[in-house]
Structures are given as structure tokens and as C-alpha cells.
Amino acid sequence: MTHAPEVRKTYKLFVGGAFPRSESGRSYAPAGAPAVNVARASRKDLRDAVVAARGALAGWSGRSGYNRGQILYRLAEVLESRKDSLVAELRACVRATPAAARREVDEVIDLCVFHAGLCDKVQTLLGSQNAVAGPFFNFSTVEPTGVVGVIAPERPALLGLVALVLPILVGGNVVVALVSEPAPLAALALGELLAVSDLPPGVVNLLAGQRGELQPHFASHRDLDGLLAAGAPDPALGQAAAESVKRVRHADLAAAEWSEPARLRSLLWVEPFVEVKTLWHPVAF
Amino acid sequence: MAAKDTVAATARPSLTFGATWKYAPAPEDSGQVRIEARYGLFVAGKFQPAKAGRTLPVVEPATEAVLAEVAHADAADVDRAVAAARRAQQRVWGPMPGAHRARYLYRIARLIQERARELAVLETRNGGKPIRESRDVDVPLAAQHFFHHAGWADKVHLAFPGAVGQPIGVIGQVIPWNFPLLMAAWKLAPALACGNTVVLKPAETTPLTALRLAEILQQADLPEGVVNIVCGDGGTGAALVRHPGIDKVAFTGSTEVGKEIQRTLAGTGKDLTLELGGKAAHVVFEDCAVDQAVEGVVRGIFFNQGHVCCAGSRLLVQESLHDLFVEKLLRRMERIRVGDPLDKNTDLGAIHSRAQLDKIRGLVESGVAEGCTLHQPAGALPAKGYWYPPTAFTGVGPAHRIAREEIFGPVLSILTFRTPEEAVEKANNTPYGLSAGVWTDKGARILWLAERLRAGVVWNNTFNRFDPAAPFGGYKESGFGREGGRQGLRAYLRFSGSFRQG
DSSP states (O other): OOOOOOOOOEEOOBBTTBOOOOTTOOEEOOTTOTTOEEEOOOHHHHHHHHHHHHHHHHHHHHSOHHHHHHHHHHHHHHHHHTHHHHHHHHHHHSOOOHHHHHHHHHHHHHHHHHHHHHTTTHHHHHOEEOOOSSSEEEEEEEEEOOEEEEEOOSSSHHHHHHHHHHHHHHTTOEEEEEOOSSOOHHHHHHHHHHTTTTOOTTSEEEEOSOHHHHHHHHHHOTTOOEEEEESSOOHHHHHHHHTTTOEEEEEOOOGGGGGOGGGGSOGGGTGGGEEEEEEEEESOO | OOOOOTTGGGTSOOOOTTTSSOOOOOBOOOTTSOOOSEEOEEETTEEEOOTTOOEEEEEOTTTOOEEEEEEOOOHHHHHHHHHHHHHHIIIIITTSOHHHHHHHHHHHHHHHHHTHHHHHHHHHHHHOOOHHHIIIIIHHHHHHHHHHHHHHHTTHHHHSTTOOEEEOOEEEEEOOSSSHHHHHHHHHHHHHHTTOEEEEEOOTTOOHHHHHHHHHHHHTTOOTTSEEEOOOOHHHHHHHHHOTTOSEEEEESOHHHHHHHHHHHTTSOOEEEEEOOOOOEEEEOTTSOHHHHHHHHHHHHHGGGGOOTTOOOEEEEEGGGHHHHHHHHHHHHHTOOBSOTTBTTOSBOOOSOHHHHHHHHHHHHHHHHTTOEEEOOOOOOOSSSOOOOOEEEESOOTTSHHHHSOOOSSEEEEEEESSHHHHHHHHHOSSOOSEEEEEOSOHHHHHHHHHHOOOSEEEESOOSOOOTTSOBOOSGGGEEOOBSHHHHHGGGEEETTSOBOO
């Protein structure tokens, strides 16, 4: 008896809660997995994703921290039940032992739990009541910067993406992310899990493709309010971003630093993409 | 200046100050405040001429007279200043216990208070702002900024629990001409409290109070090189921003220059905070306390001749209240006294420079050309100096230039709205996001609106309030980073494990 040939899956983009192929009709085979086809996003796909994200911003940022926390916790629940397939999808592109891949997925799940619990504490931790020298009630709250672009590191392919995206979501922002170019499978599979974990469509959008092609468009897109890019500071990226006074940060981590738990669980990663708003009101009348 | 109050002039008798009643002048005595003929740069604790010997004239806006010649720094001078700041940071100021840094900052705060009158007169003569404002706002707030941050110097480790911030190093700071001393204090106090040293570039036209502050730093025995002041034009600023020896730039000024600085620093990994332009909206609801709101709107746009990045330059008034509000506002504008900034009765001083006056005139002309209705109270303006009367436009639409562009002068654009949703939409319809004002009697509406206005400061039933404990700074193209409060300290600290900027 012979086995039927396997059903090969095309990994598609995740935009506005749907799974489109690239509007450009292009696909590519990731370096590590030549038998798999991945949709290769274009500038137009990025623009579509930004539109989807912008549309989701008011809904996501308007939810209570408690509600956003429950949604991120639901994501942890869903990931826990799909651990094995994520491990396989990581290993499809990356030479990693099963144990190492499992550690990466475990850490991803743990990060979801950590950040789920952070959602309703951000105001307490980053806001303040300010003792001004006059008869005014004065306080500062934090609000999301808006639509934030993320350019994930090549490695760790899944953990790198999730570790950068979660703190941005905690701040109430929505995200358009470019996943690891050589190892996109687990990251795009994450999109399939995001779609079934109560996350409203458009809050996270995932693109795959060539960083060299898409990064300049992330930098110059005027409707992206912030940009977090893996790697060292890049003059071309920063220059293009300046045109809209975009908030730009670089996650310049050495390989070993991605496995330092405290580094990935920090308010320092939330704070760059929130805006402090100070309110004044007279106390006397 | 002829009456151009085209709408309301026929409806009610107009009131001309100086014609109906004479005001006795009440000039502040400025004779005791010495101004030298020449000033040097302040580098490594000493005043010294620019290496190339260049100078720039400093003009008094109210008289067009040259007050002094000030050394004009070039790249070589900036180089010396950065080197002095580096030495001071590494050898003295960085290693110094926070409690000792605090002592110096407290001394500076006290000296500013003790020399308040001198500083106020100097600020008014150099900048053109009314003495009442420099005396009651600029100088006291400058002192308060040093006092507040003196108290932080030994408590920086308490500000961010679980994370230990380190000084960034040498900071390049570039400040504007609208609040010369106050901006110097906003920039210097938190930078020094956190253990950084500074090279400060005051605006080309307003170096005098910054240099007087340098005398105060000497008087306080602040170690040499901790603060260096290089005067000059945009070229001096560019030399400072580009200097490889600085670790961070903090800039307050126009959005255009801010973008240029962001481009310059791209890829360097250096830190940057920007406090840029604004086009703030006052949202006035029909249930507000109307007279208080009129006062707030007046304060919002005519404070410091409107040379304020957070000025309330757009008035969004609910349609049902429009006619009454405009009537009261125009009446109130007739009572604004324009003239000698050194007179304690003066409300609106001199426009800061010829260039700024030309810009204001140009934008007002565009408003007239686009069909908006101009309102300017009658009344003579002094013959010499730079002056502009308080001005309001009615019939303004969101697409008009005077509703979109930062005028940075005493010019108010009045628009209307019907629903709170429309008010939010119109208020946010700008690339800027520095400040906003809300006037209503309903608490829930204030909070609803404040949550939706994309601006870093929202004044509710008040306007143009500042305090060192209250974070100040913009959304969107009004910049990033905060000044003041705990959040303001973040701009002058580095944390291991945080992302890199640039």
C-alpha cells in the first residue's frame, strides 16, 4: 500500500483578519523550506494592512485593559493547544533540536500570559498624578501612539516577532508586522491562531516577504505612527521616517539576549509606543 | 491702524483704548539692569569670544535698537564646548553623588529668585514680551524648574522602579526665542539632575538671559564645563546637532527644523526628543461659563503675542453660542493694551522680530484673501519697533491656511461645530498634536473629549498652565518625549535593555 502524496500548504498573509495571497501574485520559497510556498507581500499589501490596522485602532484602544488582557490570555490558551504544530513549523525552516524549538514556543506562550496581565496595569505604572503648584487637579495618562510597524528579526523567528509585538499591543496600539524572511512559517501560522483567539480583525496584521524591498515603505508610510525594527539603527530607515516625525526604535539584540526572560518582560518595551497626555482642571470654582 | 472690525463695528459702539481713557504709563525701571556692549560664549566655566571673532547683533524688538553684540560660535567653538562638557561629565558631574548635584541646582533656583527682577527686565527687553509675563510667568517658572529637579537629583533611582537609569552623557540642547530663559531651565534642569552635562544653544535673537543664567551658574560655583552656552544662528545649531561628541539632542522649535534634526540623527543611535509646533484648538460648548471661557481664549492666543507653540490658535465654538461668544470676545479684545513691553499695564508686547512680523502679516493677508472676516480693534501702534494688533477671524473653514498653519502670532481663527463628535474631528484635523482646550460645565463631557483629543496637554476650563511637575509634550508632528514630571526624566536617562533610538 502506498501513501497518498502529502497536501502541501501555501502560507498566506494575515491582513484585517483574512488570509490573502499577495495582491502582486508573487510567492517565494523560504531558504530553509524550499518545498513550501509563502505569499510575498508588496508595497500595496503593506498599504492595505495599514488601512486594516487603522480601522481596528479605535476598537482595540477603546477596550478596557481587562478585556484586552483576556484576549491575550485566550491567545496563550490557543497556543498551548497548538504547540506541536508550531514546533514543527519552526523546525521546517530553522535547524533546531525539538527541545530548542519547544523552548521557544513555551517562551512565546509565557510571554502572552505575562503581557495579558500587564494590560490593565499600564496606566498605573506609566501614568501619574502630578502635584502642581496651583489649584488644579493634574494627571497624566498614557495612550497608544497608533498604528505601529514591526520588522521582526530573522531569528528567533517566532519568539522575536511575539516579543516585539506584545508590548505594543499592551500599549493599546495596533500592529503591521513583517515576519522573518527565511523562517516565516511559524509566524504566519501564528496568524491563523490569532484569527481564532478573539483578537479583533486588523489589530495584528502579518506580512511575509523581502525585508530589503519592504522596509523603506514601512519607514516612509505616513500613516504608520511608529516603527520598531530588529537590528542596528539604519540611516535610510530613520531618514525616511523623519518626514512624519515617526517614533522609531531599533531592537538591536544579540542572539543570546533573546533568551534573557527579564529583557522581554519590561515596561521599557511598552513605553516607546505610548504617548503621555496631561490633563488639567481647576479645583476652585 | 484703521478699524477693520467689519462685522461688529456697526452693531455696537467701539471702544478705543488711549482715546476714551488715558492710562498713566507704569514703566518698570530698567535703568538698573546692566547690558554689556559685548558678550562672549560660555565654555568651560568662562566667558570667551568666538574663535573666529564673529559676532551677532541682538535687537530690542520694541525699539529696533541694538542691545549688544554677542559672540557667534562656529564648529570650532562647538567643538571646544563639547570637549569641555565631556570632561565635566566624566570627571566631575557624572561621578558626583546625586545629593551633591541637588545642592548646586537648589543654589541656581535660589539665585534665579534673587535676581528675578533683573532677569525679567532683560527678558522683556530682548524678547519683547510684556514685563508682567516675564515677571509673573517666565522667571518664577524657571526658578521652580530648577527647584523641582534639584529634588529629583538624589531620587532618580526611585523614579523608575525596577530599572536603574544612567546618565546619557553630553546633551546638545537647542531652544527657541519665545521663552528664552524658561526654555533654558526646562532643558537644563532635568538634564543636570540626571547627571548629564550640556551644550546649550539659545536662539540667535535671544541669548541675553541665557548668558545671564551663565553668570548665575558661575555664582553658584557650578563646576566648569557642566553647562556650556554657544550662541549663534542655525549654522551653530547644525554644528551642535551633527557633532559626533554628543550623545543626545533635545530640541524645541519648528516642526520643519525638528524633522531635519531627526533626519540628521538617523542611524546614529543617538537619543532625541523634539518639542515642535502646534495648532491647538479650544473647544467651547454652549453650556460653558462664557466669561471665563472668553478670558481663557484670550489668554490662550494673546499670551506672549501668540509666540507660543501650544497657543490656542483655533477656536471651535458650538454653533448655538457663536454669536454671543464672538461678540464678547471682540469686546474683550478692544480692552487689550498693546505697547511698551516694559509698561506693567501692557497686555500685548512687541512682535519678536521683523521676520516674524512679516510671517504674521502674510498669513493674515491669506485669511483675508480666502474670504474670512478680519476683526482688529482700532488703536494706534507705536511708530518704532515691531507690532501687531490682537486679531481674530470669523467665517474660517478647516481648509483655510489660517486654520491649518502655525501663525505664531496674536491671530485667532474661529470655526464652529454642532456635535461633540464634529468638534473632535475638527480639533484633530491637523498634523500637530501639542495641546487643546475644553470649555464645558459637564465633567463627563470633559473626560469624553479629553480621551479623544490627540494632544499631549489638555487644559479643561483653563489654558496655558505650566508646571515642572506636569509632563508637557506633543503627539504626532508636534514631536516626542516629555518635559517635566517623572516622565520628563526619561528623556535624560538610558536604561540597559531598552530599544535604541535613531
